[in-house]
Amino acid sequence: MSMIDIKVAAVEQVTPLVKHFTFVKQDGSPFPAFSGGSHVVVSMNVGGRVHRNPYSLMGSPVDTEAYHISVRKQEQSRGGSVFMHESVEVGTSLQITYPVNLFSLAKKAHKHILIAGGIGITPFMSQLVDLNRLNSNFELHYAFRSPEHGAFAAQLKAICNDKLHCYADSKNERIDLIDLLSKQPLGIHVYVCGPNPMVVAVIEAARNLGWPENHIHSEQFLSPGIGEPFKIQLAKSNIEVHVPAEMSMLEAIEAAGVDADYLCRGGVCGRCEVNVLESDGALLHHDHFLTDAEKASGKKIMPCVSRARCDRLVLDL
Amino acid sequence: MERGYWIRSKPVYTSLLWHEKATSHLVVAQGQGGMAVLKLFQLMHPKQAITVLYMPHAEADYSKTLVKVVPEGLQLLETEQEVLTKLDSVLQGMCMGMRLYIAGSEDFIWSVAKVANKFGIEDVGMMKELTGTLARPIYCVHCKATTHAVTTNIVKCRGCGRMLFVRDHFSRQLGAYMGLMIDAESPGELPDIEEIYP
Numbered sequence: 001m002s003m004i005d006i007k008v009a010a011v012e013q014v015t016p017l018v019k020h021f022t023f024v025k026q027d028g029s030p031f032p033a034f035s036g037g038s039h040v041v042v043s044m045n046v047g048g049r050v051h052r053n054p055y056s057l058m059g060s061p062v063d064t065e066a067y068h069i070s071v072r073k074q075e076q077s078r079g080g081s082v083f084m085h086e087s088v089e090v091g092t093s094l095q096i097t098y099p100v101n102l103f104s105l106a107k108k109a110h111k112h113i114l115i116a117g118g119i120g121i122t123p124f125m126s127q128l129v130d131l132n133r134l135n136s137n138f139e140l141h142y143a144f145r146s147p148e149h150g151a152f153a154a155q156l157k158a159i160c161n162d163k164l165h166c167y168a169d170s171k172n173e174r175i176d177l178i179d180l181l182s183k184q185p186l187g188i189h190v191y192v193c194g195p196n197p198m199v200v201a202v203i204e205a206a207r208n209l210g211w212p213e214n215h216i217h218s219e220q221f222l223s224p225g226i227g228e229p230f231k232i233q234l235a236k237s238n239i240e241v242h243v244p245a246e247m248s249m250l251e252a253i254e255a256a257g258v259d260a261d262y263l264c265r266g267g268v269c270g271r272c273e274v275n276v277l278e279s280d281g282a283l284l285h286h287d288h289f290l291t292d293a294e295k296a297s298g299k300k301i302m303p304c305v306s307r308a309r310c311d312r313l314v315l316d317l
Numbered sequence: 318m319e320r321g322y323w324i325r326s327k328p329v330y331t332s333l334l335w336h337e338k339a340t341s342h343l344v345v346a347q348g349q350g351g352m353a354v355l356k357l358f359q360l361m362h363p364k365q366a367i368t369v370l371y372m373p374h375a376e377a378d379y380s381k382t383l384v385k386v387v388p389e390g391l392q393l394l395e396t397e398q399e400v401l402t403k404l405d406s407v408l409q410g411m412c413m414g415m416r417l418y419i420a421g422s423e424d425f426i427w428s429v430a431k432v433a434n435k436f437g438i439e440d441v442g443m444m445k446e447l448t449g450t451l452a453r454p455i456y457c458v459h460c461k462a463t464t465h466a467v468t469t470n471i472v473k474c475r476g477c478g479r480m481l482f483v484r485d486h487f488s489r490q491l492g493a494y495m496g497l498m499i500d501a502e503s504p505g506e507l508p509d510i511e512e513i514y515p
């Protein structure tokens with residue numbers, strides 16, 4: 001996969017847990033423009049192991065001088081975000097993928113309702129620029145733990161004025177989803193990005209209120225879970241790969257030198273899908289891409305987030 | 318005819334079924350589509366408000382039965398234009414969660430869809446049942462006129478008079494199948510004209 005060489009131009013501590021990074025291209029040339037909601041995958045070398053984490057681009061889509069991402073430190077994670085927080089500083093060189101948009105705004109919407117939880121605000125930051133530029137009708141509902149954790153709230157206020165509604169958990173402020181999604185005029189689209197329970201709650205609320213699926217948009221990058229180690233056979237490459245507990249199948253395949261496709265590395269885009277040729281145990285599907293029927297059939301797996309519990313698993317790679 | 322391979326743009330029609338999570342239902346039907354509405358009312362009635370707009374047609378008029386079967390919210394209209402005008406005003410008062418059901422000829426379905434599009438309702442958000450006829454609306458790619466109710470493989474464009482070959486390629490934007498001049502290379506040389514969309 002072709003990558004862009006970047007260096008870190010600025011690092012800013014935004015909240016106790018969130019850092020904002022500004023990237024410029026290593027060779028000083030401009031970045032490609034992107035559309036609001038896009039993400040890049042940042043590749044980092046953590047103690048000899050390559051981690052690749054997806055992060056939403058949060059700057060203006062027309063600003064090609066610099067890319068901006070924000071990273072929340074996930075203490076229980078496998079190290080990517082901790083590395084970004086503790087080892088990346090101004091001048092650090094990294095590689096990123098070209099932007100990909102899996103969370104784009106519906107062009108024909110009459111109004112957009114954006115719902116963010118915590119660090120889930122980042123994809124909306126670039127979308128807001130697009131919405132303002134197109135003079136689109138929108139409202140942003142932003143929930144966070146407490147005011148000190150409300151990253152970019154002041155900046156958002158300046159961009160959105162009275163279209164911004166903030167909810168601090170510490171003050172017992174909650175988004176009333178049923179109230180928010182009921183009695184909305186036709187042609188509205190809802191978007192949610194945040195922690196899993198919030199994403200599920202919004203999708204469920206909208207569905208129960210009869211909203212058509214194509215008016216409900218969500219983005220949630222799952223991080224590949226830690227699990228039991230297992231072995232896989234790659235049929236085309238004719239090799240066996242060991243997947244350690246703290247590595248995803250995709251990472252292990254890459255580490256073995258096999259080129260595998262991916263876009264989101266978070267179980268949503270479907271790009272990494274591989275055919276399972278043979279297996280003698282359970283596939284542990286963790287993605288949001290395959291349908292329940294496909295998961296049950298055991299013929300496909302998304303190696304970026306899913307794992308397996310079996311002695312023999314042969315993939316068509 | 319473009320048989321034997323999958324044409325993605327070709328619309329998919331189903332039988333109407335109540336959407337159980339809807340907050341209100343709007344059913345729009347024409348002519349033989351009245352039968353689809355009657356079938357719909359054979360199923361368990363949803364609790365939410367139902368509005369039915371029906372326009373009888375020369376070939377099929379189910380208004381008498383509909384009046385008996387539809388509990389309330391039935392409006393009978395005479396012309397397609399009346400249906401579309403009524404639809405426009407009804408949609409203005411509707412909220413997200415409303416589900417739209419359309420039954421009738423392809424011409425009718427896509428005229429209704431066009432009005433619904435204006436309100437931000439997309440193709441996949443509408444349930445459509447094709448009834449009575451397979452007749453197609455044909456958009457002339459040369460003069461941009463649409464010829465309605467085409468039942469044959471080749472049709473004379475009502476705009477420019479060209480003989481158009483009726484394709485399976487459908488445009489949702491235009492609500493019509495594409496028609497392409499058939500005798501461009503050898504004028505006047507036409508294959509047999511056959512009724513294939515009765």
Ligand code: FES
Pocket residue numbers: 261262263264265266267268269270271272273287289302303304305
């Ligand atoms: S890379 Fe997107 S689902 Fe695996």
